[in-house]
Amino acid sequence: MFQKGLKDVIAVHTKIASVDGDKGELRYRGVSVGELIATHSFEEVAYFMWNGGFPGESELRLLNEKMIEGRELPLHIVAILESLPADMPLMDVMRTGISAYAHTKFKDETIENQAIILTAALPVIVARHFRNQQRQTIVESDSTLSHTANYLWMLTGVVPNKFQIEALETYLKLTMEHGLNASTFAARVTISTESDLTSAITSAIGTMKGPLHGGAPSGVIDLLEKMGTQENIRPVVEGKMKNGERIMGFGHRIYKTEDPRSILLRDKCISMSGEDDWLDLATAAEKEIISLLEEYKPGRKLYTNVEYYAAAIMRSIDMPPELFTPTFSAARIVGWTAHAIEQLSDNTIFRPQSVYVGELVN
Incomplete structure (x- = not known):
């Protein structure tokens, strides 16, 4: 076959x-x-x-x-x-x-x-x-x-x-x-x-x-940087959805529910709440984005994937995007x-x- x-x-x-x-x-x-x-x-x-x-x-x-x-x-x-x-x-x-x-x-x-x-x-x-x-x-x-x-x-x-x-x-x-x-x-x-x-x-x-396999999650970094603050989460994401743009860091070809790696990375980010503004922004944005995805794309069950929180963590430790895939490979x-x-x-x-x-x- x-x-x-x-x-x-x-x-x-x-x-x-x-x-x-x-x-x-x-x-x-x-x-x-x-x-x-x-x-x-x-x-x-x-x-x-x-x-x-x-x-x-x-x-x-x-x-x-x-x-x-x-x-x-x-x-x-x-x-x-x-x-x-x-x-x-x-x-x-x-x-x-x-x-x-x-x-x-x-x-x-x-x-x-x-x-x-x-x-x-x-x-x-x-x-x-x-x-x-x-x-x-x-x-x-x-x-x-x-x-x-x-x-x-x-x-x-x-x-x-x-x-x-x-x-x-x-x-x-x-x-x-x-x-x-x-x-x-x-x-x-x-x-x-x-x-x-x-x-x-x-x-x-x-x-x-x-890029179809180890592409760096730079799109997530761009998304978070465009938001900048928690007040901008909803308008930025709604704007992308109305324009038919993909929300980077959400959805996975294998996982039909939440990516277990993203859950664990999220937990690590939450445990460090207050340590870094980027991690706080990422955790707040995830809740809002999932709510909007369900509103705009009902039934699709688009959850956070590992790239989302990986990008947030990499950004929080000042690791530039060109190091993302090499660091992924090092793991x-x-x-x-x-x-x-x-x-x-x-x-x-x-x-x-x-x-x-x-x-x-x-």
Whole structure:
């Protein structure tokens, strides 16, 4: 049976994550994502995704040591990054930097350790090139900081506060995995040829770059900035609806109810009420927009998606739009690597069929 784009075709049995659009549920290895992010750090959730269990004290220590090691980019990769044009888009820089991990020392690592190293390295690649684009001095990693805090430190050169770390880490944990999306499928297809993890992640980044998949939620930022204050929410949104414009950040192709990730991000924003005007504006605007959507588009059940609150959080920590998709990728690499490891554990090469629909000559 032909399904354009393989829509709804089951291609993989996985133990990594499940997405139930009807119930509005996202689970990592059977555990509700809300339960995970409330009680575990980025590092602990990543370990859980890779190994199927949580680390003990010694395992967590070894994981942190390997991640700190991964932040130190090999000299040849640093040289490559320094040779790239400053105006080269970050997604292209990430793809190029990751592809350069095809060297002997890296290949001698287990695939699990390779996953840790690439996960630790990706934010470093992003931060170095971003500061190069801004003509700012490169900030080296700080081994005393967590994965999330170190990323913010390398981007800004300022030690982040608790609010910034919590906001970004919530986002990173919620977006590290979401089933067999396009970039994850690309990683599994590549690794299914018995290629290497570096090639699989390079494929995934190239796929994430496409605006239909990893496009930055800049439309939400534009919406919030146009509102500016809570008093302007209704007139701005009504104006867009009367003009037939789409309200960015609402509706999802999978979830028929609220996106569970947006609920959790909203809860984080509400818990920080009064800390940031943008988060307060976003939570107030959501209520008004949903009410207006029901009024103007009854029965459509258009709820907030993850991009809405992701944009609000990114804006609140002063992260510019060009960093949105790279930061999304820095989270999703955990899922990509977990899927690649799972694919190799019971591998069959992907080889779907095609049907020729062109003309026959003679």
